[in-house]
Amino acid sequence: xxxxxxxxxxxxxxxxxxxxxxxxxxxxxxxxxxxxxxxxxxxxxxxxxxxxxxxxxxxxxxxxxxxxxxxxxxxxxxxxxxxxxxxxxxxxxxxxxxxxxxxxxxxxxxxxxxxxxxxxxxxxxxxxxxxxxxxxxxxxxxxxxxxxxxxxxxxxxxxxxxxxxxxxxxxxxxxxxxxxxxxxxxxxxxxxxxxxxxxxxxxxxxxxxxxxxxxxxxxxxxxxxxxxxxxxxxxx
Amino acid sequence: xxxxxxxxxxxxxxxxxxxxxxxxxxxxxxxxxxxxxxxxxxxxxxxxxxxxxxxxxxxxxxxxxxxxxxxxxxxxxxxxxxxxxxxxxxxxxxxxxxxxxxxxxxxxxxxxxxxxxxxxxxxxxxxxxxxxxxxxxxxxxxxxxxxxxxxxxxxxxxxxxxxxxxxx
Numbered sequence: 001x002x003x004x005x006x007x008x009x010x011x012x013x014x015x016x017x018x019x020x021x022x023x024x025x026x027x028x029x030x031x032x033x034x035x036x037x038x039x040x041x042x043x044x045x046x047x048x049x050x051x052x053x054x055x056x057x058x059x060x061x062x063x064x065x066x067x068x069x070x071x072x073x074x075x076x077x078x079x080x081x082x083x084x085x086x087x088x089x090x091x092x093x094x095x096x097x098x099x100x101x102x103x104x105x106x107x108x109x110x111x112x113x114x115x116x117x118x119x120x121x122x123x124x125x126x127x128x129x130x131x132x133x134x135x136x137x138x139x140x141x142x143x144x145x146x147x148x149x150x151x152x153x154x155x156x157x158x159x160x161x162x163x164x165x166x167x168x169x170x171x172x173x174x175x176x177x178x179x180x181x182x183x184x185x186x187x188x189x190x191x192x193x194x195x196x197x198x199x200x201x202x203x204x205x206x207x208x209x210x211x212x213x214x215x216x217x218x219x220x221x222x223x224x225x226x227x228x229x230x231x232x233x234x235x236x
Numbered sequence: 237x238x239x240x241x242x243x244x245x246x247x248x249x250x251x252x253x254x255x256x257x258x259x260x261x262x263x264x265x266x267x268x269x270x271x272x273x274x275x276x277x278x279x280x281x282x283x284x285x286x287x288x289x290x291x292x293x294x295x296x297x298x299x300x301x302x303x304x305x306x307x308x309x310x311x312x313x314x315x316x317x318x319x320x321x322x323x324x325x326x327x328x329x330x331x332x333x334x335x336x337x338x339x340x341x342x343x344x345x346x347x348x349x350x351x352x353x354x355x356x357x358x359x360x361x362x363x364x365x366x367x368x369x370x371x372x373x374x375x376x377x378x379x380x381x382x383x384x385x386x387x388x389x390x391x392x393x394x395x396x397x398x399x400x401x402x403x404x
Contacts, residue, residue, distance in 0.1 A: 013256045017263040024270055032274055042277075045284040052291035059298040066305040066312070074311050081318040085325065138346035142336045149333045154322060156329030160336075160351040163360075174325045181313040185299045192312045195319035202326055 055186055062189050077196045083208050084199070085176045086153050089127045093153055094173040097209045098131050101147035108134040110166075127175065132168040141167050152208045338379045343368035347398075358386075359401040366390070369399045380404060 032038060086093065091114050102109045115128040135141045141162050148155060148171070159170040302309070330353045339346055339359070348360030357380075363369050366388060373383050382404035389398045 013259065017259055020263050020267045024267075027274060032277055038277065042280060042284065045281070045288065049284055049287050049291065052288060052295060056291055056294050056298065059295065059302065063298055063302055063305070066302065066308045069308050069312065071308070071311070074308075074315060077315055078311065078318075081315065081322065084322045085318055138339060138349065141349075142340065145333055145336045149329075154325050154329075156325070157332045158330055158353050160332060160349065162346075162349040164347040172329075174321070176318060176321045178314070179317075181310055181317075185302055186295075189309065189312050190316040192315040192319065195316050195323070199319045199322045199326075202323060 058188055059186065065189050074192075081196070081199075084152050084154055084203065085174045087176065087178050089173065089175050090153065091127070091129070091173070093209065094129055094155060094171070097148065097151045097153070097155065098129075098133075098171070100209050101144055101151060102133055104147055105143035106136055106140045107144050107167075110134055127173050129171045129173060130168065131171060132166065134165065135162065135167045136165065138162065150206045152203070152206050335379065338376065341368075341372045341375070344372045357403040359403060360398065361401065362396055362398045364395065364397065366397050366399075369397055373401060376401070376403065 028034065033041060095109075095112060098112065099109045101107075110132045112129050112131040115130075133141075133144065135144060141160075144167070145157060145160070148157060154174040156172045156174075157169050158172055161168045332351055335351060335357065339349060341361075344361040344363040346359060346361050348358070350358045361369055361372065363372075369385070369388065373385060376383050380403045382402075384402040384404075385399055386402050387400040390396075391398070
């Protein structure tokens with residue numbers, strides 16, 4: 001017994017490093033973590049914090065854009081865009097465009113056939129109108145095509161057949177319905193101001209068909225009801 | 237009477253004295269460094285957790301503020317999407333006008349023209365001379381990669397040349 005005590009007394013100076021070693025191992029295991037895990041934990045936390053900070057910054061920009069949005073101007077732009085690409089298949093307007101353009105180019109709209117396509121689904125795209133014109137000559141036809149190509153709502157001409165004095169064309173009218181947007185909160189807002197001004201610049205010189213010539217039904221009632229926002233239904 | 241330790245105490249100190257000193261010193265240095273490093277690491281972990289918590293709260297707050305502006309967001313998205321559709325429509329529509337613009341001549345009269353997307357075009361022209369039809373065909377080379385004069389007819393009674401051109 002005494003021998004053991006002596007051995008302990010001889011090596012008691014090793015107790016301090018042993019306690020330190022146990023302390024370090026204990027805290028590493030239960031408090032701090034192994035170096036490999038620790039590095040991955042810290043880097044994951046840092047990454048998460050960086051991502052969150054970026055989201056915060058993006059959301060602040062988004063919120064600022066929304067709070068400073070000029071609603072009047074935006075509604076005006078929306079109204080104009082409704083004239084460029086209608087929210088539904090506005091055959092009357094396209095036919096009025098054809099009639100108006102023909103009258104401006106010594107031509108006459110003789111008739112038209114429409115192919116509306118699927119009328120049930122709320123898809124988007126184009127609808128086809130086959131139109132025939134009385135066109136005196138090629139220069140008049142060129143003018144007619146030019147006029148149609150610079151009219152609003154937008155249309156495209158996919159085929160032309162001209163035989164002295166008469167022309168037939170296949171015309172696609174553009175439309176795009178109102179669709180619910182599935183944007184996530186953290187998604188950035190697109191630069192709509194730039195998009196609208198780009199389109200306005202692209203369509204400079206394009207003209208909307210005068211309202212008075214749009215619809216004979218309007219002429220019959222003798223009353224033209226302006227609808228500044230095509231996305232708001234008219235209330236009589 | 238207690239037991240007699242035959243090995244003198246002096247000898248043990250002599251034997252382990254320098255090692256004991258070094259171990260003490262080394263342990264103290266390691267312990268100090270460890271405490272400093274562990275404190276720094278724990279501090280960093282606590283800071284990152286706190287920052288992450290604060291940012292999450294800020295995100296929630298901003299999201300709720302943005303949700304209040306959802307009608308404006310819908311307006312912005314509608315403006316952007318509709319503009320993009322308009323742009324796409326204009327940029328991808330068939331280039332009929334660029335063809336029709338070149339079909340102008342003072343020497344020939346164009347009596348017929350067919351145009352279809354991706355299809356060869358045909359042109360019927362009449363003129364007072366075959367040369368003017370050829371000159372017109374030369375002008376058309378600016379726009380068309382292939383021009384074939386399919387048929388050239390000379391009406392001797394009226395002295396009128398008529399040509400059928402196939403354009404690609």
